[in-house]
Amino acid sequence: MGAETTDAIVIGAGHNGLAAAVELASRGWKVRVIEAKSSAGGAVSTQELTLPGFKHDVCAMNLSSFAGSAFYQRHKEALERHGLAFVPAQHCFASVFRDHSYLGVSTDLETTLQRIRAVSENDAKAWQAMLDDFQHKAPHLFAVLGSPMPSTALVKSVWRSWRELGKEGVAELLQLLLATPRDFLDRHFENDSLKAMMAAWGLHVDFTPDTAGGALFPYLESMANQAFGMVIGKGGADTIIKAMVGLLQELGGEVLVNAPVQHIAQTRGRASGVVLSDGRRFNATKAVIANLNPKLVFGRLVDIQAVPASYQQKVDVFRPGLGTMMIHLALDSLPDWKAGAELQYFSYVHIAPDLAMMSKVYAEAAAGLLPAEPVLVVGQGTALDPSRAPDGKHTLWVQVRVLPAEIRGDSLGVIGPAEWSQVKAAYAERVLDVLEQYAPGLRSQILASHIMSPTDLEQFNANLIGGDNLSGSHHLDQNFFLRPVAGYSKYKTPIKGLYLCGASTWPGAGTGAGSGYMLATTLAA
Template identity: 80%
Template sequence: MAVDKVFDAIVVGAGHNGLAAAVELASRGWKVCVLEAKSTAGGAVNTQELTLPGFRHDVCAMNLSSFAGSPFYARHKDALARHGLAFVPAEHCFASVFRDQSWLGVSADLDTTVQRIRAVSEKDAHAWQAMLADFQIKAPHLFAVLGAPMPSWKLARSAWRSWRELGKEGVAELLQLLLATPRDFLDRHFESESLKAMMAAWGLHVDFAPDTAGGALFPYLESMANQAFGMVIGQGGADTIITAMTGLLQELGGQLQLDAPVCRIEQDKGHAKAVVLADGRRLQARKAIIANLNPQLVFGRLLDAQSVPAKYQKKVDEFRPGLGTMMLHLALDSLPDWTAGAELQRFAYVHLAPDLAMMSRVYAEAASGLLPAEPVLVVGQPTALDPGRAPQGSHVLWVQVRVLPARVCGDALGRIAAGDWSQIKQDYAQRVLDVLEAYAPGLRGKILASLVMSPQDLEQFNPSLIGGDNLSGSHHLDQNFFFRPVASYSRYNTPVKGLYLCGASTWPGAGTGAGSGFMLATMLAA
């Protein structure tokens, strides 16, 4: 088959990790082409008018704090700003509301947060400040691990530096944090059940119930990082980072081709050489083909399973998704009237996950294939920070339901019959609204328009979100660190020479930090 064009690197999938890899390689002189099957770039980082004209909704990702703190952003900050990248800081980051309509939240101002905690526990107010002080010592070492390929000399140097600076006790504490369950970690540090619940809610963002080993890290990191550095969202929408990266890529001479689905990756003597598009074009890669996709979309699909070692293909087939997610996108005539207090209208996120017992129950129900009786809700209020996302006086509400089964076998309440998500999503959305109404009465009367995205819809929107798993693979310990996505292939390489993976399915996992794309590109260009 004739070759239409030749590039140094071809990136399949224009999610933010693929774009980060492309920008970094292009900045180092590589000739790069990014291919995207959809009509827009961004993958799960996408902003659209989903309900009514003028109402801009972040389809999946909303929080851009990890991007703002990433090495990729630090390296390309000025160029990205030139292409329109802008953040909106959250003075009030996140809060949780409890069954008695009390609440607890973290604001960027430490004294404000501590005053709230002191109202529930003087001891915990001191413990929070002590944890923050300790975080400021340990954070560089944690971020060094998250910013190093698994394994690598960079990781080894980071470990050695941690040993020298923190001592064996400090390193042991870090290891304990990486392995602990959220409950054990929180019980060790705090006495207030409200404070524990406020922090533990972050675990369910990444598939960790309160008693799941390895789940303590994310509640710790999110809570302390929000306190230390604050939270940011994108001005106008999360897609500000995508617009800026695609603009910079083109400035650097790279190409982005939309509506360009890849149907096959060609090999020659075990080496990935070219991609064939659905329209018949064949593009050749001299140095690398980078698949910014869930590995299950690559091996056995874009590559014939018979051309891949059977052991590797088996491990890819066994790569386990996390539990599913539902999104409710609401256009409102005003923000929710929270019974707990009007101050909650100022927060970027409000968690409706009132206690650890409820979080454990939700996870167990979803893992058993049941619709949870009382879903955990992450309520994003982006227009509280960035009013330009909606017409004057109006608002958008971003509601993430965590966690749900990909395939519904039944209902924990026995009220909704088992069935395909397309048949039951509206019924379950009403249960979600019932929960919202319990904390913000009258919400239904504020809704101007809505869109429900079930786990099935999320997979259709982005095929890498298998079963509606917005993490592109569970982050449990057997699929994290050196095991993500496949043991012995955690450095973005594959058994096919010249073919690499990046994205949420690879280390360091889900989030908007662009870590895998940037680290892979840095390794390739070294």
């Protein structure tokens, strides 16, 4: 029996791979998605990790970038027909500080301004001015972020920005793209708490307060949450995955799970299909799309003899970001935040009280040390969506940023060098100690817990090398037209017919499905 043939094969059923498959199928392509794991989704997964009835988003929780994506806007009606539903946050994110005060952003602008006025009248005016300016600049900024890098579309968007914003406006955007968070925040605000609240977003994407290029994410998240709000998935982040799979099947596509790819086949120098670990072969006449970290593609799946040495060398030095730990808790009640009961209504609470602490934790982790005081992103999904837990109970999503992939020592000198499997429980206790400082009595509320070290995260999803939830650092030397490597930022590879998408490619990490959608629109043009 001959191998089955489709127009395109997508390796990896993460949200970018599914977005590419849906878009191609909507344009008449016959598409097969092949996934090694038992279910689609990749890092966008919702599971009962602790107790029955407690639904935990394993990695990604915030779906705001998906809700604002070009892919969603194009397929909105069909995705919602297949069950996609969001839950909006009235209170988006907050940071708690050492004096047990807090600052937070709510969708009601006056509520946010009132909090900022309490610490600085000048900063409240500056926040309002930045928001007004954001409303003017946002379409131009999102046009850049939503264009292949480089491309005619990018040139057109820059030209449009030049015409509408003038050279000063374009210069301001360029400055934003290159600035450190500290320099950007110092330029606009005077209060340290407000600066810390915004800068915390930088560590979501591998940026310390003093890393060049790091200003963009704190700016975007702060202003976009204020202007548009935040959303999570109804019943879990995997609502987007279930909807995309359903839509793909409606369009005639297929998702094959429990099907690890052993080898990407080539015919006369062109990617022509895949061979699975069980020996089955599937052919593709137009494209093989790898929704994978390039280190996996060119380290395991492609005959190295077919790869130019210069390209392989660039892939070999493609650098992961620092590691992450995920702690999932089933709780009897939401944390009793010392800074105020109103914090229980926020989707995210950051424990990153000052810029010095953020710089210190990154430096420690980069040196291979377990940080003395990690940055914590605390997600309170059940505060927005009670369906994620049994009546009256709650889940807590704790992302620990940032950690070393390999442990050389401990900043406190308590935990010795060891494998993560040996120390993850001890380090999780340190995380809980930090949480207890800001939410006393939390341990007594825990019904069950599930800890995922950086090693566990890589085992859960091979793209998360060393527990890097970004699938590659976003520092300037491997971002924009340098992502994943110079000369190949538009999803092509040196092998004809083989393309990359996913967080390792432009525009990088997040749930916006940008790379999958942009690749598909390019292929189908």
